[in-house]
Amino acid sequence: MVVPDVNDAAVRQRIVVTMVERSMKTRWSTASPVVRRTLVLASVLILGAVGMAAQQQNFDNIQVRSMHVQGKIWMLVGAGGNVTIQIGDDGVLVVDTQFDGMADKLIAEINRLSGGKPIRYIINTHSHGDHVGGNQKIAAAGAQIVAGNFAGQIAFRTGGGNPAFIIAHENALNRISRPAQGEPPPFEAWPTDTFFVESKDMYFNGEAIRLLHQPNAHTDGDILVHFRGSDVISAGDVYTNARYPNIDVAAGGSINGIVAAANNIIDLTVPADKQEGGTYVIPGHGRLADEADVVEYRDMLTIIRDRIQDLAQKGQTLEQVKAAKPTLDYDGRFGAATGIGNTDTFVERVYNGVKPPDPPANNRNRRR
Amino acid sequence: MVSAAALPASAQIDITGNYEPIMHEDQVERIPGPDVGDYAGLPITEAARFRANSWSPSLLTLPEHQCKPHPSTYGFRGVGNLRIQSVVDPESEEIVAYTTHIRWMEQKRTIWMDGRPHPPEFAPHTWQGFSTGRWEGNVLVVETTHLKAGWFRRNGLMLTDAAKMTERFIKHGNVIQHVYMIEDPNYLTEPLIKTSGFLLQDRDYMEPYPCSYVTEVPRARGEVPHNLPGTEASNPSAEYAAMHKIPVEAARGGAETAYPEFMRRAQPAAGRTGAQ
Numbered sequence A: 001m002v003v004p005d006v007n008d009a010a011v012r013q014r015i016v017v018t019m020v021e022r023s024m025k026t027r028w029s030t031a032s033p034v035v036r037r038t039l040v041l042a043s044v045l046i047l048g049a050v051g052m053a054a055q056q057q058n059f060d061n062i063q064v065r066s067m068h069v070q071g072k073i074w075m076l077v078g079a080g081g082n083v084t085i086q087i088g089d090d091g092v093l094v095v096d097t098q099f100d101g102m103a104d105k106l107i108a109e110i111n112r113l114s115g116g117k118p119i120r121y122i123i124n125t126h127s128h129g130d131h132v133g134g135n136q137k138i139a140a141a142g143a144q145i146v147a148g149n150f151a152g153q154i155a156f157r158t159g160g161g162n163p164a165f166i167i168a169h170e171n172a173l174n175r176i177s178r179p180a181q182g183e184p185p186p187f188e189a190w191p192t193d194t195f196f197v198e199s200k201d202m203y204f205n206g207e208a209i210r211l212l213h214q215p216n217a218h219t220d221g222d223i224l225v226h227f228r229g230s231d232v233i234s235a236g237d238v239y240t241n242a243r244y245p246n247i248d249v250a251a252g253g254s255i256n257g258i259v260a261a262a263n264n265i266i267d268l269t270v271p272a273d274k275q276e277g278g279t280y281v282i283p284g285h286g287r288l289a290d291e292a293d294v295v296e297y298r299d300m301l302t303i304i305r306d307r308i309q310d311l312a313q314k315g316q317t318l319e320q321v322k323a324a325k326p327t328l329d330y331d332g333r334f335g336a337a338t339g340i341g342n343t344d345t346f347v348e349r350v351y352n353g354v355k356p357p358d359p360p361a362n363n364r365n366r367r368r
Numbered sequence B: 001m002v003s004a005a006a007l008p009a010s011a012q013i014d015i016t017g018n019y020e021p022i023m024h025e026d027q028v029e030r031i032p033g034p035d036v037g038d039y040a041g042l043p044i045t046e047a048a049r050f051r052a053n054s055w056s057p058s059l060l061t062l063p064e065h066q067c068k069p070h071p072s073t074y075g076f077r078g079v080g081n082l083r084i085q086s087v088v089d090p091e092s093e094e095i096v097a098y099t100t101h102i103r104w105m106e107q108k109r110t111i112w113m114d115g116r117p118h119p120p121e122f123a124p125h126t127w128q129g130f131s132t133g134r135w136e137g138n139v140l141v142v143e144t145t146h147l148k149a150g151w152f153r154r155n156g157l158m159l160t161d162a163a164k165m166t167e168r169f170i171k172h173g174n175v176i177q178h179v180y181m182i183e184d185p186n187y188l189t190e191p192l193i194k195t196s197g198f199l200l201q202d203r204d205y206m207e208p209y210p211c212s213y214v215t216e217v218p219r220a221r222g223e224v225p226h227n228l229p230g231t232e233a234s235n236p237s238a239e240y241a242a243m244h245k246i247p248v249e250a251a252r253g254g255a256e257t258a259y260p261e262f263m264r265r266a267q268p269a270a271g272r273t274g275a276q
């Protein structure tokens, strides 16, 4: 497959022009002016994309392991976020792609499980690098059916290649294409097939798949991927049972958005019997779960949120709240001293999310 | 080695049958139910105590909490008869598994006897967990992992899903002595050990126990009942201690409250008031 050299100015120009033209004419033609402006800006920014800025982590000793969940769904673990794949007669659909350095191992395992069926779609649950890092390689290993109104895809993707489509919420594309720090990944890694409304429907491998936006939760671009026939939800990082949630405030996340997302999952899941089995939920990180596990997580988040809100409304400072140890009962299971989702940061972000707003500055002026 | 491996499993004592629980151990806790705030003699961590103090029985009115069965870390101490059956490989006639079924909420478990490994850490957890068994002499030893976050007493003393359980089924005539040992790195400072008895019955008897939830209390979406720290409800051990005239430190539990040294040191609360 021919990969265009993004260092070549002519190639970059062709990519940008094609993408912008297409965005105006076709898939994004119904987008608001704001969305269109964002897209143009995002497109222009790829002129700076000269290569993957991903950290070089060593994945040599990490194996990809997989487990059949039910129906057409498998769960894959390795390094980074959990991967969900759906296998059927139409091919393979992949939800999240871990890191670039894991991509070859993921592709090998996907091929082993599917018997070499083509990867048609990648869906990103959100923008974080441990969930989208393998996008480029896995998309390139795949093949989409290019005809009809999909034909435009081929023009700007890989200059003759025919990769899998990459789907995400619009806000995830914006954050991948314009990272707060560092260079964006190559254009081929971007989820350019986006939606900006509350849900997107697909039908693939004989089952309905619903992509459900969870506003301002872990980030501002989280989606649940609900495989209705297989009865499995791939939840991304709005549901993690390995640690406290990482409320990425800088990327639009909020505690109340995560709690709302957990309640949405509980609405969608139906236990088979005695609050067990039935709908399975693949978390962004951690082990395979069902509704009861999400209920435990929702209860934990709600109770901690309520405690911190109670203290904040009594006028306690963040330091006072931390000293009160409002997470003591859950720290052993979900807490961490350092790293993403660490306890201190979690408490701080919950506090900032629930504390009463500071009185407006001009109130004091009026009183004077 | 060859002859030992070929020893038919049926040479072990037969633990199958239908049993009634014998309720003389901890009857007050098991039938009427424990008081809130009674953690005496239990090796709980500070985190477990905080969790239990925050626990509100109203939690069980939420539809998503109503049909939870007892986890295997409690069910053997609950009510309802126990049926133990064997699963036999039709070719070798060896017992490849036992199943246990406790009536209330149909607590069904398989205890694998075929040497299979436990699932990987990313596999789902269940209320009864994943159990494997082996014979040590005439004692069936069962190891259980992959438990859901459950409980070991019905007053908010919870377990996390990191808990593990080791059981021993010891048969004396028509009685099984069941011993369990629960470990939880988060909520127990040392293993919690409890025993219960089961009496073999002449008749096999089991009835189904379906469950479907109803809306018992209309609530705002996402509301989770719990006791906020600092409220009277969040200090249930104080009321329990006063009611039973025991020191509140005893009611609050912890491993030290299980030992005779603590009993000798702790004076009844009524006797201490004059010393203050």
Ligand SMILES: [Zn+2]
Residues within 6 Å of the ligand: A126, A128, A131, A218, A237, A284
């Ligand atoms: Zn994330």
